[in-house]
Amino acid sequence: xxxxxxxxxxxxxxxxxxxxxxxxxxxxxxxxxxxxxxxxxxxxxxxxxxxxxxxxxxxxxxxxxxxxxxxxxxxxxxxxxxxxxxxxxxxxxxxxxxxxxxxxxxxxxxxxxxxxxxxxxxxxxxxxxxxxxxxxxxxxxxxxxxxxxxxxxxxxxxxxxxxxxxxxxxxxxxxxxxxxxxxxxxxxxxxxxxxxxxxxxxxxxxxxxxxxxxxxxxxxxxxxxxxxxxxxxxxxxxxxxxxxxxxxxxxxxxxxxxxxxxxxxxxxxxxxxxxxxxxxxxxxxxxxxxxxxxxxxxxxxxx
Amino acid sequence: xxxxxxxxxxxxxxxxxxxxxxxxxxxxxxxxxxxxxxxxxxxxxxxxxxxxxxxxxxxxxxxxxxxxxxxxxxxxxxxxxxxxxxxxxxxxxxxxxxxxxxxxxxxxxxxxxxxxxxxxxxxxxxxxxxxxxxxxxxxxxxxxxxxxxxxxxxxxxxxxxxxxxxxxxxxxxxxxxxxxxxxxxxxxxxxxxxxxxxxxxxxxxxxxxxxxxxxxxxxxxxxxxxxxxxxxxxxxxxxxxxxxxxxxxxxxxxxxxxxxxxxxxxxxxxxxxxxxxxxxxxxxxxxxxxxxxxxxxxxxxxxxxxxxxxxxxxxxxxxxxxxxxxxxxxxxxxxxxxxxxxxxxxxxxxxxxxxxxxxxxxxxxxxxxxxxxxxxxxxxxxxxxxxxxxxxxxxxxxxxxxxxxxxxxxxxxxxxxxxxxxxxxxxxxxxxxxxxxxxxxxxxxxxxxxxxxxxxxxxxxxxxxxxxxxxxx
Numbered sequence: 001x002x003x004x005x006x007x008x009x010x011x012x013x014x015x016x017x018x019x020x021x022x023x024x025x026x027x028x029x030x031x032x033x034x035x036x037x038x039x040x041x042x043x044x045x046x047x048x049x050x051x052x053x054x055x056x057x058x059x060x061x062x063x064x065x066x067x068x069x070x071x072x073x074x075x076x077x078x079x080x081x082x083x084x085x086x087x088x089x090x091x092x093x094x095x096x097x098x099x100x101x102x103x104x105x106x107x108x109x110x111x112x113x114x115x116x117x118x119x120x121x122x123x124x125x126x127x128x129x130x131x132x133x134x135x136x137x138x139x140x141x142x143x144x145x146x147x148x149x150x151x152x153x154x155x156x157x158x159x160x161x162x163x164x165x166x167x168x169x170x171x172x173x174x175x176x177x178x179x180x181x182x183x184x185x186x187x188x189x190x191x192x193x194x195x196x197x198x199x200x201x202x203x204x205x206x207x208x209x210x211x212x213x214x215x216x217x218x219x220x221x222x223x224x225x226x227x228x229x230x231x232x233x234x235x236x237x238x239x240x241x242x243x244x245x246x247x248x249x250x251x252x253x254x255x256x257x258x259x260x261x262x263x264x265x266x267x268x269x270x271x272x273x274x275x276x277x278x279x280x281x282x283x284x285x286x287x288x289x290x291x292x293x294x295x296x297x298x299x300x301x302x303x
Numbered sequence: 304x305x306x307x308x309x310x311x312x313x314x315x316x317x318x319x320x321x322x323x324x325x326x327x328x329x330x331x332x333x334x335x336x337x338x339x340x341x342x343x344x345x346x347x348x349x350x351x352x353x354x355x356x357x358x359x360x361x362x363x364x365x366x367x368x369x370x371x372x373x374x375x376x377x378x379x380x381x382x383x384x385x386x387x388x389x390x391x392x393x394x395x396x397x398x399x400x401x402x403x404x405x406x407x408x409x410x411x412x413x414x415x416x417x418x419x420x421x422x423x424x425x426x427x428x429x430x431x432x433x434x435x436x437x438x439x440x441x442x443x444x445x446x447x448x449x450x451x452x453x454x455x456x457x458x459x460x461x462x463x464x465x466x467x468x469x470x471x472x473x474x475x476x477x478x479x480x481x482x483x484x485x486x487x488x489x490x491x492x493x494x495x496x497x498x499x500x501x502x503x504x505x506x507x508x509x510x511x512x513x514x515x516x517x518x519x520x521x522x523x524x525x526x527x528x529x530x531x532x533x534x535x536x537x538x539x540x541x542x543x544x545x546x547x548x549x550x551x552x553x554x555x556x557x558x559x560x561x562x563x564x565x566x567x568x569x570x571x572x573x574x575x576x577x578x579x580x581x582x583x584x585x586x587x588x589x590x591x592x593x594x595x596x597x598x599x600x601x602x603x604x605x606x607x608x609x610x611x612x613x614x615x616x617x618x619x620x621x622x623x624x625x626x627x628x629x630x631x632x633x634x635x636x637x638x639x640x641x642x643x644x645x646x647x648x649x650x651x652x653x654x655x656x657x658x659x660x661x662x663x664x665x666x667x668x669x670x671x672x673x674x675x676x677x678x679x680x681x682x683x684x685x686x687x688x689x690x691x692x693x694x695x696x697x698x699x700x701x702x703x704x705x706x707x708x709x710x711x712x713x714x715x716x717x718x719x720x721x722x723x724x725x726x727x728x729x730x731x732x733x734x735x736x737x738x739x740x741x742x743x744x745x746x747x748x749x750x751x752x753x754x755x756x757x758x759x760x761x762x763x764x765x766x767x768x769x770x771x772x773x774x775x776x
Contacts, residue, residue: 054425056449056663142595143535143609165542165595167753251543254594254749270419271738 044279052276060276067280077281080252080259083171084285087260088239088292091178095235096228099183103190104216118188125184133248136177140164164250167257174245174258182238186231193227194220229300233293240289261285372404373672378421379435380412382487382657383619383695390693397686398679405672414545425450430662432673438473438483441660443733446482452661452670453480454677462682465700473656473730485658486681487696490719490727491548492652493643494605494616498636500524503531514641514722518557521644522587528611529589536589537612538601541748544741546598548653549614550748554580556643556650563731569772570740573765581757592752607633616640617655618719619695622712629712640719642726651728657694697724736771743767 048067050060071077106117124132139146140163151157163173197220205215221228243262246252252259252267261281269278377391384390388411395407410431412420418440424430430450434441445451457463458471458481466485474483492514500506505527508520516524528536539550551562560576563569584590589611596604598615605613606626613620621640627633642650659677661670680690688706691698697720698706707716734740747764751757 054422054448058448140595142591142593143604162591162593162595165593165749165752250595253542253746254753255746267742270422271742273422 044282047276048280048283050276052274052279054273054275063276067277068284070277071280071284076256076259077261077264079256080261080264083258084240084242084260084262086171087175087178087242088236090175091182091239092232092235094179095182095186096231098179099186099231100190100228102183103187103194106187107191107194114191118191121187122184124181129181129244130248132177132181133245136173137164137249140173165254167254170250170254170258174242174249177245177249178239178242182235186235189227189231190224193224197223225300229296232296232300236292236296237289240285240292370404371402371668371672371675373666373668374406374408375432375669375672375676376408376410377433377435377676378410378412378417378431380414380417380657382435384693385435385657386411386413387693394680394686394690394693397689398676401679401683402672402675405675407676421445425662430664432664432669433659433661433676435486435657435659437655437657437732438730439732439737441483441658442474442476443735443737445662446476446480446660447735450662451482452663452673453482454484454661454674455481457481457484457674457678457682460678460682462687462700465702467699467701469727469730470656470699473733474658483656483658483660484677484681485656485699486687487658487691487694488654488656488699488724488727489617489619489696490652490654490723491552491615491617492640492723493549493553493612493614494620494638494640495524495612496605496608496610496632496636497639498632499528499531499533499608499611500639503528503533505531509639509641511639514639514718515648515650516641516644517648518644518646521557522583525587525589525612533589533611535591535604535610537614538591538593538596538604538610539584539748539752540596540598540601540615541592541594541745541752542600543597543745546601546615547741547745549598549601549616551744552643552651552653553614554584556645557583559645559647559649561729563729563734565729567731567734570734570765570768572744572768573761578758578761581751581761585751585757592748594749594752605632608636614643618697618716618723621719622695622715630715640723642723650726652723652726654727654730655696656699656730657696658699734772735775736768736773739771739774740768743771 047060049062049064051063051066052058052060102117102121106114109117142148142160142162142165145160145163147163148157148160151161152159161169163169201219201223202215205219210218241262242260243266246258246260246263247266250258252263262285265278265281265285268274268281377395379385379391388409391409391411395409398407399405410420421430421434421440425445434445441451454474458466458474463484470485470488471481474481474485476482495509497506497511500509505524508524508527509516525536539553540546541550554560554577555562555572557580558576560574560580561571564571585592593601601610601615602613602620604610618640621638622629627635630638632638643652644650658681661673661677663670679686681687687698687703691703691706692710695712697716698704707713710716743764747760750760750763
């Protein structure tokens with residue numbers, strides 16, 4: 001009995017020691033996480049209830065939900081939200097499907113060829129967004145861009161199209177760039193996930209007479225579902241937060257046709273100094289992302 | 304249970320990621336500029352260039368400077384060579400010869416991200432001691448928010464008393480305090496590709512000697528150049544605020560209208576004259592309302608021969624020799640600077656005034672050192688000419704003459720002094736709500752460019768811009 005009690009107290013001490021070590025290892029990251037994520041998050045929510053602005057003698061006035069009410073009466077915010085949803089609704093499925101398709105084509109290739117494809121698709125991800133943007137801006141150029149050059153050369157268009165200066169095309173141009181910079185990571189993840197699918201399961205299904213399509217839907221797709229879920233969530237968040245491309249290419253124009261919530265947050269907070277209003281937008285955006293992520297988790301769980 | 308925990312954790316993380324971004328501000332704004340937006344708006348009534356030669360003897364700065372001891376920071380926008388580290392270091396070396404106890408650390412800003420950098424520093428309690436820019440920011444923005452030091456004592460000096468009255472007025476806030484001490488100024492104009500105009504036989508519509516043309520002749524010239532095969536003659540650029548004074552100037556001058564009232568208390572762009580100008584420009588062959596470019600990009604297109612005229616121009620552009628000899632396009636065509644066309648022969652140019660402001664960081668020693676720096680750079684008889692020359696613009700005092708004598712750009716600068724500086728108009732960029740109003744301006748141009756009814760769009764601009772004044776007050 002005494003021996004058993006001794007063992008229990010020793011194992012408790014061991015657990016305590018391990019727990020303490022774990023916390024100590026976590027501490028540096030926790031400090032940064034709390035300092036640069038949790039506290040700003042709390043400040044963001046807090047400030048969204050104030051009429052906060054810049055100024056030496058500026059007093060933040062508590063205005064309750066007034067910023068939130070104003071949001072829904074602000075046509076620019078509503079349009080920004082709509083544009084943001086268009087970006088998300090288009091880019092998330094396209095990124096997932098395209099990257100899965102590419103990954104399915106290349107994951108069985110031999111080392112160097114596979115690496116080459118990985119590099120090609122990952123290059124836009126690791127290239128600075130400014131450099132990428134400059135190249136795309138040149139391609140879209142109204143006067144000497146390659147799209148107009150090729151389009152006219154092939155007889156597809158009669159006159160130059162002002163891709164970024166025309167409301168009908170600008171948002172789609174942004175989405176196209178977003179796609180090229182978004183597919184790299186999902187492709188690498190899918191290549192890895194598909195490579196990890198148990199070959200014996202696939203072979204067994206072959207023996208049972210399963211077609212390639214059946215193998216994919218019945219065996220591979222369920223096994224790579226966690227990867228798909230991760231890609232969906234990350235791509236959704238990235239699409240919701242589309243900002244740099246807008247700032248560098250269109251500044252939200254023409255006529256707010258490429259305004260996104262993230263850009264409008266920036267504009268309200270940094271150009272108009274409406275910090276409270278900008279933070280309210282941030283909270284609303286976060287709620288939308290959380291809701292959409294929840295839906296994605298729910299659907300993935302049902303699968 | 305585990306899945307629920309994971310789900311909650313993942314949702315929490317996604318929430319946190321967005322909120323932290325919103326709270327911390329956008330990291331995307333840290334990326335460098337892709338355009339050269341050196342044409343920020345400003346204004347001022349244009350004094351004719353200098354008359355009398357400055358005769359003040361060199362000041363004995365050493366005695367006074369020896370007592371000061373502080374470490375200060377200077378943040379400067381790219382105002383001519385004030386964005387060039389070698390030039391600025393040389394100016395600081397001159398200052399340090401007189402004030403050895405003051406250390407000046409410089410940070411170079413650009414017009415794309417500079418405001419964000421300054422604003423972030425202000426919010427973080429790390430505002431620079433001195434910032435170099437124009438009244439639009441120093442007076443109407445940071446000064447109006449009570450962040451700047453009153454520089455009235457600098458205006459009370461002998462040199463300060465010589466500053467053109469209109470420039471002095473632009474440096475004064477609505478509370479009567481001075482938040483900028485000016486160093487230099489320029490009148491923003493337009494330019495044409497003379498070679499293209501000659502080929503199109505359009506020079507007949509231009510008074511090349513006086514750099515003027517009438518509204519009717521402007522449209523005739525544009526049509527002639529267009530008919531000669533130049534599809535893109537000019538662009539009403541409107542992708543953003545960069546160089547937006549050029550679009551306001553062409554529109555306001557064509558039929559002699561205004562942008563604000565004289566008191567700077569209301570936007571007055573909604574006039575039949577401005578509407579007529581916009582309708583005429585929209586209907587004119589060869590003039591594109593282009594929402595994909597800003598002023599800096601328009602200059603690039605003009606320099607590479609894509610456009611035959613630029614509405615965003617000034618003396619610094621005319622003397623620029625980065626890609627081609629000064630006064631020529633990249634392929635060697637001659638560039639002729641022009642006043643904006645007007646129907647009454649009285650062009651009013653938007654101008655730029657640049658100088659220094661001091662952030663009130665609560666340290667009197669630093670404020671004193673900052674004032675000493677400004678006084679030395681702007682007022683010291685042995686230094687001020689070099690300081691102005693570094694800006695590549697013009698002095699703000701009539702007694703400062705011969706700045707560019709003996710330099711390669713002397714002839715060009717004399718031309719600008721004689722034909723352009725006297726046409727500087729009202730400096731209206733200090734109107735409250737300016738940030739919203741200028742955004743409304745280029746948004747209005749975008750809507751007109753995509754077929755919006757001109758009268759309706761101008762009225763919308765007027766309503767929104769004036770609402771911004773009310774909100775700011």
